[in-house]
Amino acid sequence: MLNILSKVNKDITALAIGKMLQVTLALLSVRLLTTFLSETQIGSYYLLLTLLTLFNFAFLNPVGQYYNRYVLYWKNNSNLSNANVMLFLARTLGIVLSLFVAAFIFYIFDYSELFTIGSFLFFIFFSLAAGSYLVFLNVINLLGNRLCFIKYLLVSLILGIFIAIVTNLFISKTGMAWLYGVAIAQIILFVPMYKVIGNYDKVDVSYLFQKINIATCKKVLIFSLPVTLTLFLQWGQNSSYRIIVEDKYTVEVLSYIAVGLAVSTSIFTAVEGLATQYFMPDYLKNINNSTKDTRALAWNYLASYMIPIYFLLMIFVICTSPFLMTLLVNEKYHNAYPYVMIGASIEFFRVTSNLIYLVSQSEMRTKTTIFPYLLGFLLMMVGLYSLSESSPLWFVPIILSFTYFLISTLLFFNMRKLLIIKIPFKSLGIAIILSLPFITLLFINSNIGLVASFIAVGAFGCFFLFSSFLIIKRAKNNNVYLDRN
Numbered sequence: 513m514l515n516i517l518s519k520v521n522k523d524i525t526a527l528a529i530g531k532m533l534q535v536t537l538a539l540l541s542v543r544l545l546t547t548f549l550s551e552t553q554i555g556s557y558y559l560l561l562t563l564l565t566l567f568n569f570a571f572l573n574p575v576g577q578y579y580n581r582y583v584l585y586w587k588n589n590s591n592l593s594n595a596n597v598m599l600f601l602a603r604t605l606g607i608v609l610s611l612f613v614a615a616f617i618f619y620i621f622d623y624s625e626l627f628t629i630g631s632f633l634f635f636i637f638f639s640l641a642a643g644s645y646l647v648f649l650n651v652i653n654l655l656g657n658r659l660c661f662i663k664y665l666l667v668s669l670i671l672g673i674f675i676a677i678v679t680n681l682f683i684s685k686t687g688m689a690w691l692y693g694v695a696i697a698q699i700i701l702f703v704p705m706y707k708v709i710g711n712y713d714k715v716d717v718s719y720l721f722q723k724i725n726i727a728t729c730k731k732v733l734i735f736s737l738p739v740t741l742t743l744f745l746q747w748g749q750n751s752s753y754r755i756i757v758e759d760k761y762t763v764e765v766l767s768y769i770a771v772g773l774a775v776s777t778s779i780f781t782a783v784e785g786l787a788t789q790y791f792m793p794d795y796l797k798n799i800n801n802s803t804k805d806t807r808a809l810a811w812n813y814l815a816s817y818m819i820p821i822y823f824l825l826m827i828f829v830i831c832t833s834p835f836l837m838t839l840l841v842n843e844k845y846h847n848a849y850p851y852v853m854i855g856a857s858i859e860f861f862r863v864t865s866n867l868i869y870l871v872s873q874s875e876m877r878t879k880t881t882i883f884p885y886l887l888g889f890l891l892m893m894v895g896l897y898s899l900s901e902s903s904p905l906w907f908v909p910i911i912l913s914f915t916y917f918l919i920s921t922l923l924f925f926n927m928r929k930l931l932i933i934k935i936p937f938k939s940l941g942i943a944i945i946l947s948l949p950f951i952t953l954l955f956i957n958s959n960i961g962l963v964a965s966f967i968a969v970g971a972f973g974c975f976f977l978f979s980s981f982l983i984i985k986r987a988k989n990n991n992v993y994l995d996r997n
Contacts, residue, residue: 530662535782537669539840542774544673546842548680549687555763556626557687558770562751563617564639564691569743570613571606572640574736575599576647581735581873583654584796593714596648602732603647607640621759627688635688638695645698645705652708653788654796664705672697738879742869745885749892749919750862753912756896761905769908772851773858775836776829780859783825784866787818795870808931811871816936817987820943821980822863827947828976829856831954835965854909861916868920871927880930884922888915939983946979 545554579599586595614636618629627635645668653661676693683689758766791814798810829836833852837845865884872881895911927933950972 538778551764551767554767562754567610569747574739575602642695642698742881745889748889772848773855776855820939823943826856826860831950838965857913865920875930888919
């Protein structure tokens with residue numbers, strides 16, 4: 513065992529430790545959130561989070577994805593600072609557009625009982641501006657400075673939680689105040705973080721004037737517009753249920769469902785983030801200026817360990833869900849663990865879809881992703897609005913899970929038309945075998961207390977990490993990821 517662990521790459525070990533700390537902080541945040549805030553304010557917190565995600569997906573992320581696709585090219589050609597300025601300008605325009613849409617949403621859904629229009633719009637502006645921190649922090653990771661990335665990420669999380677607690681203790685116990693704490697931390701850390709990127713080259717004003725033209729804008733728009741629509745549909749699939757639940761039921765009902773699903777989301781987002789931090793820079797290098805066959809091999813290699821790891825994680829979250837809720841949320845939400853279990857399946861299909869979605873970006877064929885997400889979004893809307901007030905609330909996540917399964921299936925067949933990609937069935941079979949010990953947790957009384965829950969989650973969490981390492985090691989040893997027959 514010690515001999516195996518000693519061979520682990522130092523970078524991934526450091527990132528794994530950092531990611532474990534990130535997961536701990538994210539889950540601690542959920543625990544504090546459910547302790548400090550009332551059910552109504554927790555509902556408003558997730559409502560605001562949903563709207564921020566919408567504006568990021570609709571107006572900011574598409575250009576960011578275009579930037580990420582070429583960031584290594586710009587860095588190698590000493591144009592990274594110029595590209596950063598252009599990204600700043602694009603984000604500024606996107607934030608301005610977001611404010612107009614935010615005002616429209618405020619009046620359409622009548623949020624006047626929760627916020628004033630002035631406080632609502634200023635919050636949207638401040639939070640989206642602060643979000644630039646995460647965009648450029650990701651650039652540090654893509655450029656290969658992974659340890660710096662994890663350092664700034666952890667510091668921002670710790671500072672954000674601290675400011676959020678102070679804000680709620682001394683200013684206002686609201687969901688908006690909690691999110692302000694996170695945004696203020698990002699604003700404080702932005703300048704020292706950005707200096708890391710600014711060391712590569714200098715801004716060339718004459719070059720900027722040459723590049724800011726109709727031809728450049730057209731090229732970016734051709735890439736970004738399909739991405740905008742796809743991301744909007746992804747937002748609809750991931751988050752719009754909160755608006756629908758709040759509209760059909762109450763903000764308190766929303767808080768109960770959202771907290772359960774948030775636990776699954778936090779865990780999956782952490783693991784997906786680790787994959788992005790460590791494996792994505794290498795993936796981008798492999799597809800940069802490469803042949804179609806090489807890009808297919810690169811994706812199949814990534815999928816050969818990521819999809820089995822995601823499956824393992826789904827089983828882990830399902831089986832530990834009662835113990836996770838005991839550890840991670842206030843007692844008033846302990847019975848929400850069925851939403852964590854169903855949420856694990858939602859997250860599995862979501863992160864798998866995100867992995868498949870990478871094919872469209874490598875091939876610069878982003879419009880091919882629209883139909884799967886559109887169909888899934890429409891079916892989700894029909895399903896949720898067809899529920900009556902007497903329908904069991906767990907129908908909500910069941911509908912989300914089914915529609916994301918449909919999206920991931922359709923997306924796979926669409927992307928297979930662009931590249932010869934395949935599902936790693938052999939690795940999945942190994943993941944199924946490795947997941948069998950998790951099932952023993954289903955036969956343990958869920959009311960075992962805080963300490964026993966911590967031991968159970970910790971022990972099986974370590975087994976999940978070890979199993980994931982075995983899957984990655986097997987993929988590297990095999991070194992064959994595409995069946996050309």
